[in-house]
Amino acid sequence: MSGNWTEQDIPDQSGRVAIVTGANTGLGFETARMLAEHGATVVLAVRNVEKGRQAAGRISGDVAVQALDLTSLDSIRSAAADLRATYPRIDLLINNAGVMYTPPQRTADGFELQFGTNHLGHFALTGLLLDRLLPVPGSRVVTVSSTGHRIRAAIHFDDLQWERSYSRVGAYGQSKLANLLFTYELQRRLAPYGTTIAVAAHPGVSNTELARNTPALLRLPITWLAPLLTQDSDMGALPTLRAATDPAVTGGQYYGPGNRGEISGYPKLVTSSPASHDQAVQQRLWTVSEELTGVTFSALAAQ
Structure with missing residues (x-):
């Protein structure tokens, strides 16, 4: 392996099945492309789905498209049923997949949009698909977090859905912290099985559509600074790809860009x-997430 982990270091993925959420643009597209x-x-x-088909047409390899709206538990259950039937x-x-700094909005099930999409949607999808991963040696659940998990970030159990007051930045931080809490708790529950691991990654600051909801006062300076501070999606996808494919990765690890401040660089x-x-927070969030989504990770027997 070279000193810097690159796309060329991805091992042969022949025979493996990968589900990538939010894969029609940006980081998800590059992740899907390189795996394929x-x-x-x-x-x-x-x-x-139409944008998904257009994205699939730009990828060489065995690629399929599945409708999935992470803002709807009905859609998540339908998508999981389709995937289980096919794979x-x-x-x-x-x-x-994720949203960032959105104005106050609710999912179809009444959840705050960033928490509902970034955490609860993926929590439910993982729980519904886990029995397809658990028997597979070397299988992995990779959840994409963000350096935003450090910024004004806490799990507001007394107001998870931001009904009293709303902060775009705080809600995003909560959702990205939740991604990590979920990963670490999932890994603890997976460990006795010895087949599947849970890993997290973050892309640093990548030039993608994710920041389209950045408040207006910040948008202009970010636009000016973007060429200096951001990296392209193909580089931003490398931490996720390393977490997903590097044989040296172990459960509960977290990968990000290697340059100062984890803004850019090789993973x-x-x-x-x-x-x-x-x-304690990991376990409490897990319990609350099960209650909110109705997904109980039945594939995991009580340990």
């Missing part, structure tokens, strides 16, 4: 905030 070009069967799980085994579930093992490692 290394031999995986890749499913683009996307809200807009007896799943090697990689990459929870990539390396990084650390997350102390808050993300609070086991």
Whole structure:
């Protein structure tokens, strides 16, 4: 392997099935493209099927499209049923899709949009597909977080849906912290099985559509600074791809860009905030997430 982990370091993925959420643009597209070009069967799980088909047409390899709207539990259940019917085994579930800094909005089920999409939607999808991963040696659940998990970030159990007051930045931070809390708790529950691991990654600051809801006062300076501070989607996808494919990865690890501040650079093992490692909060969030989504991870027998 070269000193810097690159696309060329992705092992052969032939025979593996990968589900990538939000794969029609940006980081998800690059993740799906590189997996497919290394031999995986890749499913683009996307809200807009037509855009998904257009994206699939730009990828060389075995690629399929699955309708998935993470803002709707009905859509998540329908997508999971379709995927279970089509794929007896799943090697990689990459929870990539997300929204950032959105104005106050609700999902179809009444959840705050960022928490509902970024965390609860992926929590439910993972629980509904886990029995397709659990028998597969080397299978992985990779959830994409963000350095935003450190910014004004806490799990507001007294007001998870931001009904009293709303902060775009705070709600995003909560959702991205939730991604890490979920990953670490999932890994603890998976560990006794020894087949599937849970890993997290973050892309640094990438030039994608994710920041389209950035408040107006910040948008102009970000636009000016973007060429200096951001990296392209293909580089931003590398931490996720390393978490998904590097044989040296172990459960509960977190990968991000290696340059100063984890803004850009080749992927390396990084650390997350102390808050993300609070086991009591991990377990409480898990219980609340089960209650809110109705998904109970029945594939995991009580340990």
